[in-house]
Amino acid sequence: MTAAAHAEPLLKVHGLELERGGRVLLSDFSLEIYPGEVMMLEGENGSGKTSLLRTLAGLARYGYSGGLQCNADSLLYLGHKAGVKTLLTPRENLRWYCSVQNLPLAGLDAALQSVELTGYEDIPCHNLSAGQQRRVNLARLYLSEAPLWLLDEPFTAIDRAGVKRLADVIAARAAAGGAVVLTSHQPLPSDYPVRRVSIARQERS
Amino acid sequence: MGRLLAACLRRQLLLAVRRPVEVVNPLVFFLLVVMLFPLGIGPDPRQLTEFAPAVLWIVALLATLLAVEGMFRGDFDDGTLEQLVLAPQPLFLPALTYVFAHWLLTGLPLTLLSPLFALMLQLPGKAIGTLMLSLLLGTAVLSLIGGIGAALTVGLKRGGILISLLIIPFYVPVLIFGSAAVQFAAAGNSAQPQLLVLGGMLSLAVALAPFAIAAGLRISVDAG
Numbered sequence: 001m002t003a004a005a006h007a008e009p010l011l012k013v014h015g016l017e018l019e020r021g022g023r024v025l026l027s028d029f030s031l032e033i034y035p036g037e038v039m040m041l042e043g044e045n046g047s048g049k050t051s052l053l054r055t056l057a058g059l060a061r062y063g064y065s066g067g068l069q070c071n072a073d074s075l076l077y078l079g080h081k082a083g084v085k086t087l088l089t090p091r092e093n094l095r096w097y098c099s100v101q102n103l104p105l106a107g108l109d110a111a112l113q114s115v116e117l118t119g120y121e122d123i124p125c126h127n128l129s130a131g132q133q134r135r136v137n138l139a140r141l142y143l144s145e146a147p148l149w150l151l152d153e154p155f156t157a158i159d160r161a162g163v164k165r166l167a168d169v170i171a172a173r174a175a176a177g178g179a180v181v182l183t184s185h186q187p188l189p190s191d192y193p194v195r196r197v198s199i200a201r202q203e204r205s
Numbered sequence: 206m207g208r209l210l211a212a213c214l215r216r217q218l219l220l221a222v223r224r225p226v227e228v229v230n231p232l233v234f235f236l237l238v239v240m241l242f243p244l245g246i247g248p249d250p251r252q253l254t255e256f257a258p259a260v261l262w263i264v265a266l267l268a269t270l271l272a273v274e275g276m277f278r279g280d281f282d283d284g285t286l287e288q289l290v291l292a293p294q295p296l297f298l299p300a301l302t303y304v305f306a307h308w309l310l311t312g313l314p315l316t317l318l319s320p321l322f323a324l325m326l327q328l329p330g331k332a333i334g335t336l337m338l339s340l341l342l343g344t345a346v347l348s349l350i351g352g353i354g355a356a357l358t359v360g361l362k363r364g365g366i367l368i369s370l371l372i373i374p375f376y377v378p379v380l381i382f383g384s385a386a387v388q389f390a391a392a393g394n395s396a397q398p399q400l401l402v403l404g405g406m407l408s409l410a411v412a413l414a415p416f417a418i419a420a421g422l423r424i425s426v427d428a429g
Contacts, residue, residue, distance in 0.1 A: 057291060058291070059287060059290065059291070059426055059427060060427050061423060061424070061427050062427055063427075073293070074293050075291065076291075077287065077288075077291055079284055079287060080284075081282075081283055081284025081287065082283045082284055083283065083284040083285055083287070083288060084283060084284075084285070085216075085220065085279070085280075085283060085285060086283070087219075087220050087223040087224060088216070088219065088220070088223075092216070092219065095212070096212050096213075096215075096216045096285075097288060099208050099209055099211070099212030099213075100209060100212060100213070100288065100289060100292045100294070100299070101292055101293065102208070102209070102292075102293060102294070124223070
C-alpha cells in the first residue's frame with residue numbers, strides 16, 4: 001500500500017459547522033486528509049479538538065452540519081476515556097477488541113510487548129497503574145489494521161520513552177499509506193513531516 | 206460474526222463472574238420481597254394463593270428493572286462502548302448479546318428459583334410449571350425492552366427514574382399476560398393462550414429490540 005495508490009483523501013470535510021452546548025466551535029471548516037499524512041490539530045482547551053475528532057470518527061451524529069465523507073473502511077479512535085475494562089486483564093481486553101474489530105489474535109502478545117506490559121498480561125487492569133492502563137488502550141495501535149487513526153491526546157500519562165515509541169508507530173502507519181490525526185499539546189518527537197492545523201477559538205457574537 | 210457474538214458473550218459473563226454482587230442483587234431483592242408478603246398479608250394460605258401469581262410476577266418485573274439499568278453503564282463510562290460502536294460489524298449483534306447475557310444472569314436464575322418462591326407464597330403445585338414457563342418467556346421480553354431503555358438513558362447522569370418511566374408502560378402487557386397465565390393455571394385451566402401471547406411478544410421483541418438498542422446506543426455515545 002503506497003501513498004500514490006490512494007490519490008483520493010481518506011477523509012474529506014467540507015463546510016463543517018460544529019456546535020456543542022449551544023456554542024459554535026467551528027464554522028465553515030474544511031479539511032482533507034490524504035494517505036501518508038500525520039496531522040496535528042492544534043488549539044487551546046475548549047477550542048473543539050475533541051468534538052471535531054469525535055465528529056470525524058462518526059461518534060457524533062448530531063450537533064454538526066456540513067459535508068463529512070470518510071473513505072477509510074475502518075478507523076481507530078482513541079479518546080479520553082480509558083477504553084479498558086478494569087475487571088479484565090490486558091490480554092482479555094485486547095482479545096475482546098480483536099474479536100470486535102475482526103483482527104487476528106496472533107499479534108496480541110507482540111502488541112503487549114510493544115507497550116511494555118510483558119509480565120502484566122494476566123493481571124486485572126484495576127491492579128495496574130494509570131499509565132499502564134493507558135498502555136493497554138494504546139496497544140490497540142499495534143493491533144490495528146485501520147488506515148485512519150484519530151488519536152485524542154495519545155501521549156497522556158505516558159513516559160518519555162513511551163512517547164517516542166508511540167511517535168514511531170504513528171509515523172510508521174502514515175509511511176505505510178495510512179493517515180493519522182492527533183491532538184496533543186506537545187510536539188511529535190519524530191522526523192516524520194507533520195501537518196499542523198490550527199483550530200482557532202471562534203469569537204462569539 | 207460468530208466470533209463477535211462469542212467474544213461479547215464471553216466478556217459479559219466473565220465480568221459477571223468477577224463481580225458477582227450484581228448478579229446476586231436482583232435475586233436477593235426477589236427473595237426479600239417475597240418473604241415480606243406473607244408477613245404483610247397474613248398467614249392465611251387461601252389469601253396467599255390468591256395473590257401469589259401477581260406478587261411473583263410483579264417482583265420478577267421489578268428485579269429485572271433493578272438490574273437492567275446497568276446493562277451498558279460500565280461500558281459507557283470506560284469508553285469500551287465507543288469502540289463497539291466504531292466496530293465494522295453492525296451494532297445490533299453485540300446489542301443482542303448484551304441482552305442475552307443480561308437475561309442469562311437475571312431472568313434465567315429468577316425463573317429457576319421461582320418454584321421455591323412459589324412454595325413460600327402457597328402457589329398450587331400444578332401452576333409451578335406454568336409459572337416457570339411464563340417467567341422464562343416473560344423475563345426475556347423484559348430484558349429486551351429494558352435494553353432499549355438502558356441504551357437510551359446510559360448517556361444521562363441520572364437515568365434511574367427516566368428508564369422506569371420509559372419502559373414500565375411496555376412492561377405492562379407482559380405483566381398482564383404473565384400473571385394471567387399463572388392465575389389460569391392455579392385455577393386449573395389451560396394457560397396456553399397467555400403463554401402463546403407471551404411467546405409472540407418475545408418473537409416481536411427479539412426481532413425489533415436489537416435495532417432499537419443499537420440506535421439508542423449511538424444516540425447515547427454521541428452525548429458522551
